[in-house]
Amino acid sequence: MNETFLRYWENRHEAVREWKQKTGKKVYGYFCCLTPEEILFAADVLPVRITGTGEPLQQADLHVPPNSCPFARSCLDAGMSGLYDYLDGVVVPNSCDIIYHMEYFWKTLVPRPTKPAVIAGVDIKPYVHYINYPEKTVGREVVPYYLEVLKGFKQGLERTLGRIITDEDLARSISVYNEDKAQLRRMYEMRKADPPAVSGYEAWQMTYASVLMPKDEHAALLKKTLDDLESNSRTIPEGIRLYLSGSAMDAVNAHIYKVIEESGGMVVSDDLCVGTRSFWYPLNQELPPLEAIARRSLGTACPRSTVTNPIPENRWAHILNTTQDFNLKGAIFFVLKCCDARLAEYPHLRDKFREEMKIPVLYLEGDYTFSGVEQMRGSVEAFIEMIEG
Amino acid sequence: MTQERQIETKGSHKSLETARNAWQFIRSDYQQGHEHKKSGKPIVWSCSLVEKELFYAMGLHPYYPEQFASLCAVRRKTKDSEKEAVRFARLAEQAGYSSDLCGYERVATGYVLGGELYDAPLEGMAQPDLLVTTSSVCDVRLKWFEDIAQRLKIPLFTLDRPERVFEGIMQPPKPHEVRYYRSQLEDVLNFMTEVTGTKYDPDRLNKCLDWSYKTNELRLEILELRKAVPSPMGCADGFATMYPGMYCSGTEKAYNFYKALRDEVKAKVDAGQGQIENEKFRLLWYGIPTWFNMGIFNYFESIGGVFAYEPTYNPNPWPPRGNDDPLTEMAVRTLSIGSSMNTTLRAILEQCREYNIAGGVLAFLLTCRPFYLPSLELRLALERELGIPSVLIESDLVDERSFSEAQIKTRMDAFAEQILKKIEAGEPLQKRKAVA
Numbered sequence: 001m002n003e004t005f006l007r008y009w010e011n012r013h014e015a016v017r018e019w020k021q022k023t024g025k026k027v028y029g030y031f032c033c034l035t036p037e038e039i040l041f042a043a044d045v046l047p048v049r050i051t052g053t054g055e056p057l058q059q060a061d062l063h064v065p066p067n068s069c070p071f072a073r074s075c076l077d078a079g080m081s082g083l084y085d086y087l088d089g090v091v092v093p094n095s096c097d098i099i100y101h102m103e104y105f106w107k108t109l110v111p112r113p114t115k116p117a118v119i120a121g122v123d124i125k126p127y128v129h130y131i132n133y134p135e136k137t138v139g140r141e142v143v144p145y146y147l148e149v150l151k152g153f154k155q156g157l158e159r160t161l162g163r164i165i166t167d168e169d170l171a172r173s174i175s176v177y178n179e180d181k182a183q184l185r186r187m188y189e190m191r192k193a194d195p196p197a198v199s200g201y202e203a204w205q206m207t208y209a210s211v212l213m214p215k216d217e218h219a220a221l222l223k224k225t226l227d228d229l230e231s232n233s234r235t236i237p238e239g240i241r242l243y244l245s246g247s248a249m250d251a252v253n254a255h256i257y258k259v260i261e262e263s264g265g266m267v268v269s270d271d272l273c274v275g276t277r278s279f280w281y282p283l284n285q286e287l288p289p290l291e292a293i294a295r296r297s298l299g300t301a302c303p304r305s306t307v308t309n310p311i312p313e314n315r316w317a318h319i320l321n322t323t324q325d326f327n328l329k330g331a332i333f334f335v336l337k338c339c340d341a342r343l344a345e346y347p348h349l350r351d352k353f354r355e356e357m358k359i360p361v362l363y364l365e366g367d368y369t370f371s372g373v374e375q376m377r378g379s380v381e382a383f384i385e386m387i388e389g
Numbered sequence: 390m391t392q393e394r395q396i397e398t399k400g401s402h403k404s405l406e407t408a409r410n411a412w413q414f415i416r417s418d419y420q421q422g423h424e425h426k427k428s429g430k431p432i433v434w435s436c437s438l439v440e441k442e443l444f445y446a447m448g449l450h451p452y453y454p455e456q457f458a459s460l461c462a463v464r465r466k467t468k469d470s471e472k473e474a475v476r477f478a479r480l481a482e483q484a485g486y487s488s489d490l491c492g493y494e495r496v497a498t499g500y501v502l503g504g505e506l507y508d509a510p511l512e513g514m515a516q517p518d519l520l521v522t523t524s525s526v527c528d529v530r531l532k533w534f535e536d537i538a539q540r541l542k543i544p545l546f547t548l549d550r551p552e553r554v555f556e557g558i559m560q561p562p563k564p565h566e567v568r569y570y571r572s573q574l575e576d577v578l579n580f581m582t583e584v585t586g587t588k589y590d591p592d593r594l595n596k597c598l599d600w601s602y603k604t605n606e607l608r609l610e611i612l613e614l615r616k617a618v619p620s621p622m623g624c625a626d627g628f629a630t631m632y633p634g635m636y637c638s639g640t641e642k643a644y645n646f647y648k649a650l651r652d653e654v655k656a657k658v659d660a661g662q663g664q665i666e667n668e669k670f671r672l673l674w675y676g677i678p679t680w681f682n683m684g685i686f687n688y689f690e691s692i693g694g695v696f697a698y699e700p701t702y703n704p705n706p707w708p709p710r711g712n713d714d715p716l717t718e719m720a721v722r723t724l725s726i727g728s729s730m731n732t733t734l735r736a737i738l739e740q741c742r743e744y745n746i747a748g749g750v751l752a753f754l755l756t757c758r759p760f761y762l763p764s765l766e767l768r769l770a771l772e773r774e775l776g777i778p779s780v781l782i783e784s785d786l787v788d789e790r791s792f793s794e795a796q797i798k799t800r801m802d803a804f805a806e807q808i809l810k811k812i813e814a815g816e817p818l819q820k821r822k823a824v825a
Contacts, residue, residue, distance in 0.1 A: 063765050067489065067755045094552045097528050097758045103554055104730035104766075121556065134569075135524035135531060136549035140576060145551070145569035304528050308576070310544030312535050338489050340758060344532035347485040348539050363485070 001202060002225050004217075005209040009251065012212050016048055017086050019214075026161070029084055030091040031075070031099045033211070033278040034133060034300035038293045039154055040091070041215060042173035043165045047091075049211035049274070050075050050084065054252030054369050063109060064098075068338050070368035071248045072098040079110035088113060089160065091153075093131040096304045096341060103130045125160045129153060137298040139308035146294045154290070170289035180210055180219035181279040186226055188276070191268045192325050195238045197229050200267030201257035204249065208274050239266030240384050241327055245319070245349070246334035246366075247342055249274040253366060255373040256334055256380075263381040264388070269326045276322045277301050304341040315345055316352055323357065330387050331357075332380070334364045360387060400463065401625035401683035404664040405657075407650040408626035414646060415460075415632050419511040425450040426515035431585040434517040434537070437702075438525040439548060440574070440719050442597035442639030447581045447589065452514035453636055454497035454537075455530070461496050462680035462787035464510040472681060473510055474787040477503065491756045492785040494533040501537060519584045520545040521577060524552075525728070527759040546580040548573050554729040558736045559705065562724035570720040594715050597639035607647040608634050608704040614654045615697065616744055619663025622654050624674040624696035625686035626664075631702035669693025670808050670818060671745055675737065675767060676752030676760040677701055679782065681789040688798075689805055698744040700737055701760075733763050734770050741775055747818035748808050749779035750801070756785050776820030780804035 008015045020027050028040050029050040037047035052074025060077035078084060090110075092103040112127040132149050134142055154165055184207060190197040198206075206225070210218045242265045246253065249272040260267055270276055283296045301318030331353050335342045350361045362383040364376050403409050426432050433449045435441075437456075444451045461473035470476070474492070477499030482488055484502055486495055500506070506513045520543055522534035531547055538545035551566050562570075578589040615622050630650055633643035657663075672689065674696050679685060686696050707722045726732075741749070749771050754761045768779045780800050785791040811818055 063769075065753065065761055065765050068758060068762060098762060100552060101730050101762055130554045132551050132553065134549050134551065135528075136547055136573075139549075139573070141569050141572035142549075145565055148563075148565035304532070306524075306531055306535060306547050306549075308547070310546075310580075311538050311542065312545065312547075313539070335487075338758070340490065340528050341532050343487040343490050344494065344529055344536060346487075348536055350485060365487070 001205060002221055004213070004221055005206055005225075008209045008212045009205050012048075012051075012251075013083060013086070016046070016212065019046065020086055026088040027086055028089040028091060029087045030093075031102060032093055032095040032302070033273040034095055034297050034302050035091050035093050035131065036150055036153070036293045036297045037091075038170065038173045038177050038283070038296070039150065039157065039165065039290075041176065042169040043157055043161055043163065045088070045157075045161070046214055048087075049250075050079070050090070051248070051250035052252065052368065053078050053083070059109075060105075063105060069096075069098045069247075069336060070338070070366075071250075071253075071336055072102065074252075074368060076102065076105050076109065079106060082111065085111070085113070089127055089129060091129045091131060093133040094135075095133055095302060103128055126156060129156055129160075133297070135305060137300075137302075137305045137307060138314070142298065143291065143294060146298060147291060150290055150294050150297075167289050170293065171285070174283045174285060174289055174292055176216045176219065178282045178285065180215045180222070181282050183219050183222040183226065184210065184279040187222065188269060190226065190229070192327070193235070194241070194327060195235045196266065196268055197234050197236070199236045199257075199261060200242075200244070201254070201261060203267075204254050204257055204274065207278065208250070208254070211274055211278065236266075239264055240387050241266055241268045241329050243267070243269050243271070243319075243323055243326070243328050243331040244275075244334060245271040245331060247273075247336035247339045252368055252370060253334065253336075253373065255370050256332075256364075256366075256376065259373060259377050259380050260332070260384075263377065263384050265330075265380065265384045267332075268328070269322050271301070271319055271322060273302075277318070280318075280322060302341075303345055315349065319349065319352075328357070328359055330360050330362065330383065332362045332364060332383070334366055336366045336368060399682065399684035401629075401686045403625050403629055404621075404623055405626045405630075405650070405653055407646070407653050408622075408629040411629045411632060411646075414642075416511060418632075418637065419452075419514075422450040422452055422515050423512060431518040431587075432515045433519050433521055433581075434514065434534075435521045436523065436530050436534075437635050438550075438723075439521055439523045440723065441636065442594060442601050442719070443521075443574070443577060443581070445597045445639045446594035447578065447585065448587050449519075449581065449585065450515070451636065452517070454500075454514065454533075455493040456632065456636060457500070457510075457514050458493040458496035458787045459680040460510045461500070462789070463683075472789060474681065475790060478788045478790075489756060491527070491529045491533070491758075492787040493757075494529050496787055498533070498536065501540060517541070517543055519543060519581065521548070522546075523548040523550060525550045525723075527757075529758070544580070544584055546577045548577060550723060552728050553724065554731075555727055556731070558727060558732055558739070559725050560727065562721060566724050567717060567720045570724055571716050574716045574719055591715060598710070598715055598718070600641055600644050601639040602707065602710045604634060604638060604644045604647055605704050605707055607644065607651050609706060611647065611651050611654055612703060614651070614658050617658045618671075618745065619661070619665075619668040620671055620695050620697040621657035621663060623664045623686060624672075624678075624699040625683055627699050628678050628683070628686075628702070634704065635702050664695045665690050665693070667693050668695055669812060670747040671695055671697035673697075673737070673741055673744070673746045673749040673771075673779075674699040674752070675701075675749055675764070676754050677757060677786045679752060679784045679789075679792060680787050682792065685782070688801060692805060692809065694805060694808070696750070698740055698746060700740060730763050730766060734767060737767060738770060738774050741771065741777070742819070742822060745819060746775070746777060747811075748777050748804060750804070751779050751781050753781040753783045754786055755783060755791055756788075774820070777818070778804055778807045
């Protein structure tokens, strides 16, 4: 594993702080992989994905009740505790019921680095930027609507940052993002081999680094890492080939990869937001840049989104795209407690795996703690043994 | 039959005749739906905040799985069996639907999975020909309807309402938001035409809109009347009478229902007659009620406490009826209301002042994220802004298995004690708003 990737994975906050100090540039935090982070990057800002800690809450439990997404609660707690004090701004898309409310929670409860600049009742340099992401991502007028939303977001950023974001800036950002997506896709292609060249855990680590590092640096490092792996014809020990579908996959939840690998399994593809959902579909460079970004963002296979179709199957479509040729023997659903969209779609997707792909499915419910993941070991071992026969 | 226990839940005593008779309205509406189906006319399953006038204008009879789930919360198959809501929720859970999912969804899904659609309260909901849902309120209603569509192979249309964040409670929408939502209203009409063969007639829609606007005005008038001291109409009455407004908006029968309700409330106000003889303090009920235990609304009456205000199903003021394109008018109406946490809190605080509320009973609805998530912030805001106490009632909406009666009574008694102490000490029950 490349040392830079490790650095971001082992202590993301320290690594970003150092980057900020070294470059003198701004850092924005964001929730969810559908956020149009390309616009931030175009403005010379480093976008970093906000994640939690998996530790007991210090402050957020006074404000966000317990029977709700433990990941989102932990993210807020981390913000309230000052773990994200290096952020210059935060972007909150309307991506699920609880993340939607992060606009309010983050604005009212998390200390911001600069005072609000209120004129005529409007904060002209907001710390929290809200993106009114549609829940229906395919349909007449969705793209024109969302383009207007993104124009507003871009203008808000321009005013806050005191600079114009030109089409050239956006096009350059798209090109960098596409290169990073291409490298990540290449890494997943290498996982189609049996045995694969990269373990599930390593692949996750490299993907996770992509949501914390500048994308250009990440793409270059990933390219070099993959080149080296290819030239060494490296393979890893065999394991039962599995698909992992789940809620937010950060350093806490990613412990599941270790549990799976230590139980004789190997994740080779996934339906995760720090995984295929964050990079599988490239941006169309033939389109006007903002439209390309809008379409990429709308194209995210978010479990919460729907499409205009009498019997929507957009989620299964993404699963089909990310399972083909991976020679899968089983699928694990690792869903966080109270993750409504995932809980509601699970029975249908489980049945599709069983009936159409003829592979078994294991359901695990996470509580967003390391110990909670560790307790899944027995179920994972039994599942893998069952597949092995 | 698996039966863990039966809790001592009971129905409420309502103070209004119209509220006591509201049940007949619901039963008759269900019967009309079954007749509609038998005569070969189309049935739609939908949910609140979809513009109901669309259905009536297109000759559809709607059923609402969420509302049906609340019916199941009070009905048993036999005297000794568990509630129908619990029976259906179990079926869903056995099929892999998490018990953390919305009670409405689990009950309605269990009902669908059971496969005997007419073996249910009021002979159940007639089999749907199409489904229409909305992104408003919560993620579950969208995903749940997708699941029904996939399971029953019945076509679905989703109306996506942009979730607007702004300061204040209402704000005119932006042109691109109106364009987006209006285009979907047009598309849902085309969808209905494709499925049913009925063509959209703007005149018919306008007639439905005339009824719904007139009904909305009546409902607003009732809300104003309800601010009177003593409180003429309680939350039990409010929840019992929400069905025509929430689910039959756009019909003459809904208008007539609220006209009768308005007349009854007005007569009580004119006569200075309250819900109870000796009203001492007035309460807020926040959230959807625990439908299986509506008797909770009479809990404080013996000590002079009445539930006076419940924001959940109350109407909002709409822009005045115009001669404009009806679809644009509907889009503007739907989009004018904010849904952010800030808007929710501001709206409730404002009305708590208007209704002279002395305490808040907050339904801490474990599986209903849109009402559950703001609960703690609301509790803090009621204390901070109004100086009033509140109590959390931990429960599901329809699944009584999560309801711990003894624990909740202890909490409610302690809560009432706080208010009674203020009364005894002659302290104001609500902090006055600071004047600039």
